[in-house]
Amino acid sequence: MDNWTEKRELVRIAKMYYVNGLTQAEIAKKIGVSRPVISKMLQRAKDTGVVEIYIRDETVSMVELEQELEAALKMDEVIVVPAQGSTNEEIIKQQVAKAAAQYLPKWIRNKRRIGISWGTTLYHLVNEYPFERHHKMKVYPLVGGIGRHRIEIHSNQLAYEFSKKLGGTCEFLYAPAIADSIELKKQLVDSPDIRSIQEEARRVELAIVGIGNPYESTMAEMGYLKEEDIRQLRDGEAVGDISSRFFDKTGEPIDNNLNNRVIGIELADLKHIPTVVGVVSGTKKLAAVWAGLQGNYFDKLIIDEYLAERLLEKAKGVSISERG
Known part of the structure; x- marks a missing residue:
C-alpha cells in the first residue's frame, strides 16, 4: 500500500474496531461516514495486511480434541x-469454572427451571457467572445443603447465589446432603415441603453438576464421610459421585x-432431565467421569485439556458401545 494517508x-x-471494541456503527458515527464504508475499510485493512487475524494454536487443538471426544463419547457437546x-x-479448576460461566448463558436461555448441585467447582462457576435478567427463572438445589462447614459451597447457598446472578428466584431444600440415619432421612423426606421441592427438582430443564472422587473428596474434608463410610465405598468399589450419590465403574x-441416607434427586433422575451439564477438572477424577459417562448421566461436559486427553485415550482403548 503506497498511500500513507489511506494506510x-x-x-x-x-484499532477502534479490534482494540477499543467499538462497533462499526459507532465508528461510522465518530468519523462521519456510513456503516458500509467502515465495513469495506475493515475488509481493506485485512486484504492489504494492515490487520492480520491469527487463530491461537491451543484453541485449534482444543476444538479438534472436543470434536474427537464428542464422536468417541457420543456426547451432545464437549468443551475443553x-x-x-x-x-x-x-488454577485449572477456576479456568474450567470460568469457561462454564461463559457457555452456560446460551444453554439456559428460554429455560424456566434450573438445577444445581454443590462443590468448589460450582462455587467458582457461580462467582464467575455474569448478571442477567431472567425474572421467570427458578433455581433448585439438587441435593440437601445445610451444615456448619463450608456453607458457601452447599447446594442451597449456590442456588441462592446463582438465582441472584440470573435475576430469578430459588427454592431451598432444608435438609442435609446425607442424613445421620435412614430413619431420619425417612422423616425428613416425608415432610410436605421437602417432598415437594424434591419433586420439582426432578423436573428441572437443565442441571449443573460436578463430579467427585470419593477418596479425595470435599465431603471427607467437611466431615460428611467418616472412616466407616470410606470403607463401605471401597467395599462397594465406588469410583465417583454426582450430587453425593456414589456409583461404581459401570455408572451403577x-x-x-x-x-x-442421601437426600436429593437420584442418579436415575438425571437421565430424565433434558440437559445435564457436567463441570469437572483434574485427572484424579478420570475414573469418576468415565463411569459417569457409562451411566449416561451427562449431555454436555466442560473439562480441562489434561482430563480431556486422558478421556480420549480411554475412549480409544475401551469400547463404549454399551452407551448406545
Whole structure:
C-alpha cells in the first residue's frame, strides 16, 4: 500500500474496531461516514495486511480434541478448556469454572427451571457467572445443603447465589446432603415441603453438576464421610459421585447405607432431565467421569485439556458401545 494517508486511516479504524471494541456503527458515527464504508475499510485493512487475524494454536487443538471426544463419547457437546501450561489444580479448576460461566448463558436461555448441585467447582462457576435478567427463572438445589462447614459451597447457598446472578428466584431444600440415619432421612423426606421441592427438582430443564472422587473428596474434608463410610465405598468399589450419590465403574449406584441416607434427586433422575451439564477438572477424577459417562448421566461436559486427553485415550482403548 503506497498511500500513507489511506494506510493511516485504515490503522485508525482497525484499532477502534479490534482494540477499543467499538462497533462499526459507532465508528461510522465518530468519523462521519456510513456503516458500509467502515465495513469495506475493515475488509481493506485485512486484504492489504494492515490487520492480520491469527487463530491461537491451543484453541485449534482444543476444538479438534472436543470434536474427537464428542464422536468417541457420543456426547451432545464437549468443551475443553486449555490449561495454558499450568499444573496448578486450583488454577485449572477456576479456568474450567470460568469457561462454564461463559457457555452456560446460551444453554439456559428460554429455560424456566434450573438445577444445581454443590462443590468448589460450582462455587467458582457461580462467582464467575455474569448478571442477567431472567425474572421467570427458578433455581433448585439438587441435593440437601445445610451444615456448619463450608456453607458457601452447599447446594442451597449456590442456588441462592446463582438465582441472584440470573435475576430469578430459588427454592431451598432444608435438609442435609446425607442424613445421620435412614430413619431420619425417612422423616425428613416425608415432610410436605421437602417432598415437594424434591419433586420439582426432578423436573428441572437443565442441571449443573460436578463430579467427585470419593477418596479425595470435599465431603471427607467437611466431615460428611467418616472412616466407616470410606470403607463401605471401597467395599462397594465406588469410583465417583454426582450430587453425593456414589456409583461404581459401570455408572451403577452403590447400594449401601451411605447412598441410602442421601437426600436429593437420584442418579436415575438425571437421565430424565433434558440437559445435564457436567463441570469437572483434574485427572484424579478420570475414573469418576468415565463411569459417569457409562451411566449416561451427562449431555454436555466442560473439562480441562489434561482430563480431556486422558478421556480420549480411554475412549480409544475401551469400547463404549454399551452407551448406545
